[in-house]
Amino acid sequence: MGEQPIFSTKAHVFQIDPNTKKNWVPTSKHAVTVSYFYDSTRNVYRIISLDGSKAIINSTISPNMTFTKTSQKFGQWADSRANTVYGLGFSSEHHLTKFAEKFQEFKEAARLAKEKSQEKMELTSTPSQESAGGDIQSPLTPESINGTDDERTTPEVTQNSEPRAEPTQNALPFTHSSSAINKHWEAELATxxxxxxxxxxxxxxxxxxxxxxxxxxxxxxxxxxxxxxRVSELECQSSQANAVQTHKSELSQTIQELEVTLKKKEEEIERLKEEVEHAKELQDQRDSLSQKLQEVETHNKDLEGQLSDLEQRLEKSQGEQEAFRNNLKTLLEILDGKIFELTELRDNLAKLIECS
Structure with missing residues (x-):
């Protein structure tokens, strides 16, 4: 049967700015059709959207993807293969919720399909463990059956890259490598x-x-x-009471100095504890402010998309009004010509009446 659409909706399409990784860049001037496609041959689910003949979304759903609702009408997901983050602005919360439910449903289906594929690979690899004529072969490890993570990922990328050579509606050229976004997230993680x-x-x-x-x-x-x-021993042993008393006074003074030093150390410990707690509070405040800033930026991008749509509608309305004014001018000119002709006709009739 090939690849068939299984769900469609309308939305404004955005992509994350590849330079700042913060701002949204609109890829469609108006709401376009966004569809889920299922390829029964390869058992793959994809999200595809076309703006005219140009494919602005071509994202293969994988089990590790997550669709996030950032507002009541806006959602986003990251595609590491396309090296970008897609954003969709919907006309209502209902459409956003329906799209998110379908995303979760097809993501789970993709996960089950991947597990079945791995089970088939394991079953087909099991007979190779037996050797003919009682020869002993080396045991197979999970890495040798399923391959490493990089090896298991490579065939999927190859399959997705084959349609790129054909200029069909389902193909989307990948112009960015995943190394740039990986380096960015690695830098963030290192910070x-x-x-x-x-x-x-x-x-x-x-x-x-x-x-x-x-x-x-x-x-x-x-x-x-x-x-x-020692003081007690000196008091008992020494007959020189004055010397013992002096030494005792010195020892008492030393003890007092040690007690003062100990008190200062305890105060220093309390101060350090307060500084650690204050640092934790500042870290929590910074995380909260960062999250709020991200939400505000997303809301601003949504408002900018709405403003762009309103500006387009205003331009269209102004064009229609200009055309209507031109039509009125044309009608007025025709009416003036008719009035002039009627005036000449009236004058001619008046002359005829006078001559008769």
């Missing part, structure tokens, strides 16, 4: 990992300082106890 590493290092450093100060406190307490014992 987040760096921030996380800094916070973790600060927390570990604070914990290490707390442990070190506790050890110092225990050492100071042991030293104080030892000094107290």
């Amino acid at each position: 987040l990992k760096g921030n996380n590493a800094k916070l973790t290092a600060a927390l570990l450093e604070s914990t290490a300082n707390v442990k070190q100060w506790k050890q110092q406190l225990a050492a100071y307490q042991e030293e104080a106890e030892r000094l107290h014992k």
Whole structure:
């Protein structure tokens, strides 16, 4: 049967800006038909949309794709093979919900189809484990049966790339490689990992300082106890009371200094704890603001799409009004000619009456 459409709807099509990876770029001037297609030969589901003869969406649904609703009338999904993110603006929330349900349904079907394909590959590879005449062969691993992740992905990419040579409605040239978007996300991930590493290092450093100060406190307490014992021994053993009293005073002063130092260390520990909690709060606020900013940008793009549509309607209306004015001018000119002819006819009739 080949590839057949199984669901269609109308929507405004957008793609993420390949330079900024933040702004939406409209790829259709008006709402176009967006359809799900099923290829029974290859057991593949695709999303295709045409603007005239140009294919603006050609996305193969894979089990790892996710369709996200970013507003009541806008949704998006990322296609790593096409190296882009597609966005759709619908006329109502109902149409968006229906499209999202179909996306989830066909995504699950694609996952089941992939699992069945892997099971068939395993079944066809199992007889190769047996050797003729009792020869012992090396055992097959899951990698040798199904191939690595890169090897399992390569045939699908090849199948999707074959129709590109034919200028049909189902073909879409891929002009970007996936390395650029991978590098971008790797950079983003590296930044987040760096921030996380800094916070973790600060927390570990604070914990290490707390442990070190506790050890110092225990050492100071042991030293104080030892000094107290030493004072007692000196008081018992020494007959020089003044020298013992002086030494005792010095030891007491040392103990007081150690207690002051310990108090300062405890205050420093509390201050570091407050700084760690404040850093966590700032991280949460930054994440919340980033999410809100993304939502606002998406809403702005939706409003820009609506504004563009209204501007097109206004231009069309102005053109119609201009044509109507031109028609009125033409009718007025014709009417003026008729009035002039009637005036001449009236004058001629009046002359005839006077002559008679």
